Amino acid sequence: MPLVTLTVRKPKSAAFKSGVLDAIQAALVSSGVPATDRFQRVLELSEEDFYFDPSYPDLSTERTQDFVLIEILWSVGRSVKVKKKLLQELMALLSAQGLNPENVMVCFKETTWENWAFGGGRLIHT
Numbered sequence: 001m002p003l004v005t006l007t008v009r010k011p012k013s014a015a016f017k018s019g020v021l022d023a024i025q026a027a028l029v030s031s032g033v034p035a036t037d038r039f040q041r042v043l044e045l046s047e048e049d050f051y052f053d054p055s056y057p058d059l060s061t062e063r064t065q066d067f068v069l070i071e072i073l074w075s076v077g078r079s080v081k082v083k084k085k086l087l088q089e090l091m092a093l094l095s096a097q098g099l100n101p102e103n104v105m106v107c108f109k110e111t112t113w114e115n116w117a118f119g120g121g122r123l124i125h126t
Contacts, residue, residue, distance in 0.1 A: 005040075005043060007044075007070075009046070023090055027090040030085075031082050031086045068105070075111060075113050091104065
């Protein structure tokens with residue numbers, strides 16, 4: 001179960017946020033995540049609460065106010081090949097929506113299965 005957190009600067013339209021979230025979900029599904037396994041949240045922060053460098057480390061264009069930070073928390077075990085494929089598909093989907101891929105930062109966080117309780121306090125794997 002991936003848990004996706006999308007962080008953006010205010011103001012962003014509902015269409016912008018849902019477009020990014022839909023692209024993330026499509027890329028996750030393409031990588032093997034079940035289509036119904038969708039848990040996403042959006043943090044929309046003011047400029048004084050969301051800082052980012054416009055060019056770190058060596059971007060071809062500077063980040064703008066449309067910069068999006070995508071954090072994907074999921075279980076361990078996905079290969080670098082799977083992550084690269086997901087990133088390639090995600091960048092293509094976001095580009096098709098008009099979002100410059102240089103404005104997108106993705107952070108994968110991995111945790112072991114025994115750290116997930118999907119409901120009722122029940123651990124799936126013990």
